[in-house]
Amino acid sequence: MDQLIQHLSLGFETAFTLQNLMYAFIGCLLGTMIGVLPGIGPTATIAMLLPATYALPPVAALIALAGIYYGSQYGGSTTAILVNLPGEAASVVTTLDGHQMAKQGRGGPALAAAGLGSFFAGCVGTLILAAFAPPLTELAFKFGPAEYFSLMVLGLIGAVVLASGSLLKAICMIFLGLLIGLIGTDVNSGVARYAFDVPELTDGVSFIAVAMGIFGYGEIIANLAKPEQERDVSVAKVSHLWPTGEDFRRMFPAVLRGTALGSTLGILPGGGSLLSSFASYTLEKKMPLRAGEPALGTGNIRGVAGPESANNAGAQTSFIPMLTLGIPGNPVMALMVGAMTIHNIQPGPQVMSSNPELFWGLIASMWIGNAMLIILNLPLIGVWIKLLSIPYRWLFPSIVLFCAIGVYSTNNNTFDIWMVGLFGIIGYVFHKLECEPAPLLLGLILGPMMEENLRRALLLSRGNWGELVTRPISAGLLVAAAMLLVVVLSPAVRSKREEAFVDED
Amino acid sequence: MKIKRQKDFYSGLLFAIAGAAFAIGATTYNVGTAARMGPGYFPLLLGSMLGVLGLVVAANSLRAHAEPNTVGAIAWKPLLLVIGANLTFGVLLGGISWLHLPALGLVVAIYALVVIAAMAGSQFSLKSALVLATVLAIGSYITFIIGLSLQFQVWPTFITG
DSSP states (O other): OOOHHHHHHHHHHTSSHHHHHHHHHHHHHHHHHHSSSSTOOOOHHHHHGGGGTTTOOOOHHHHHHHHHHHHHHHHHHHHHHHSSOOGGGHHHHHHHHHHHHHTOHHHHHHHHHHEEEEEEHHHHHHHHHHHHHHHHHHHTTTTHHHHHHHHHHHHHHHHHHHHSHOOOOOOHHHHHHHHHHHEEEEETOOOOOOOTOGGGGGOOHHHHHHHHHIIIIIHHHHHHOHHHHHHHHHOOOOOOOOOOHHHHHHHHHHHHHHHHHHHHHSSSOOOOOOHHHHHHHHHHHOOOOOOOOOOTSSTTTTTHHHHHHHHHHHHHTTTHHHHHHHHOSHHHHHHHHHHHTTTOOOOSSSHHHHHHHHHHHHHHHHHHHHHHHHHHHHHHHHHHHHHHHHOOOHHHOOOHHHHHHHHHHHOOOOHHHHHHHHHHHHHHHHTTOOOOSSHHHHHHHHHHHHHHHHHHHHHHHHTTTTTTHSSHHHHHHHHHHHHHHHHSSSSHHHOOOOOOHHHGG | OOSBHHHHHHHHHHHHHHHHHHHHHHTTSSOOTTTTTTTTTTHHHHHHHHHHHHHHHHHHHTTTTTTOOOOOOOOOOHHHHHHHHHHHHHHHHOOOOOGOOOOOOHHHHHHHHHHHHHSSSSSSOOHHHHHHHHHHHHHIIIIIIISSSSOOOOOOOHHHH
């Protein structure tokens, strides 16, 4: 306990400098601004804004990025509630009850419930993160290459389980991502693999170009291909903001349940906000209705407060595997790992001891970011509503421009612009063929790490693959991965899963 | 034979081809043994697995009781214009040395990108595209050049010399 307080105070000391507070604020502001724009989720937002943080010192850059992440999530909920347009899969469930409430003229309380619930969940999530990070880091130091390899297998399988649509195709996307991640110079032999004598390719394929191309350009092209009326945005009116006492009584238990669910599920590899919000909505649906309460799906405040809290708690705790093990559980964390690598910080258990300011500063700034969102968003809601009504014909050329400028500034090299164009085309192909792109991005980040750990594990075991299943921790992780697959493939869960994702299309 | 699930069939085919290409490429590097993995080992392993999985996806799409779906029309206009805008931006910003195309700098590139991309929308007006480009050019100049002091060439080479 003492240690926790000591750690947190170090964190707050770091985060509470004027400069870092400012970056947290700018991050939240920019994240919300871009997050409210319809059709842009946190992954695209972070990919787009990542290059803008290169020039900052590492702590400030990560603080700003974390702010962007929360901001874009919060902005996404605003859009989901007021326009019925989820920017990302995790806010799909928010649209169910949130938009119904907005239609009944209760958009204000829905927004407030989302904001207050998220803030509460964010506080709890931050505390859990601070409490669980040190013991997990201890555990991580016991991990050898075999355990890391198995953990990554589990993480990737976890991510696949969450992908909507065909499981087999999602696994293929992982393999494709891993392979694309291997393009470039092999660290061990110095051989430039699949580089075709292109000097830029020896550094590997830039994950920013891939993320921007697939999540930015691919989405834009797919959006433009839809008929006009499907894109037309009509914003529900917001009159009063504050929920009634009755609302508070209803949402409070939902917030508690959502927070508990979200903080647990967020830690799991492949978890994070998506799984959390779906699970929370399912739970709220199962809870008995009180007298006079509207059914879920028809504008019940619990359907907003629960998933929104779960989603934010999950977003917080999904930082745990990323910060302690260096393994990203979802595409947003994959981008954070990429950002850390750019600042010459190798994510993993050593970050906590070698960069304690960065580690605890980031955690403290998460709480600050959550607090700022509340302060920022409830009064500024009018501004966000204005942003929502920007016509798409102005929006998409601007997004294309920001992606192009951003990717160019990464290396000051036009080669990255060609790459983002190429992956834009690939992204559109994936969209057409209904291949979920998120597993590809995870594979891309994990490719070289997985190869290196497998190489070391097999070197130590003298080429014996059996080592992966005879070492207890490694075996446990692999069994967990296998069980996940079995569970998902079982007919009962399969139909449930399809049901859960059916609203996404 | 009629392909029931076109989306799955083509994606499976695509995965199989990509997997095979990576696997064949991997054999040109030193594969090594499990104890001493060469640069070709892991890609060969992954590529072969992807190739097989791709074939399974494609084969599954042919099953008789598969629910049919089709790929549908390709949106050539937004595809070509958005990607074209991006490529034009790169060419104008950086120039292409082997074609002796000089770099025209950020401002010209922004105008070109915005106008070309805007044409992908359903209602295009050159005037509003130019207005948007002007706003974005000023905004980008302030944020990226002044604010973040990124190293961009702003004006064409023949003006700045």
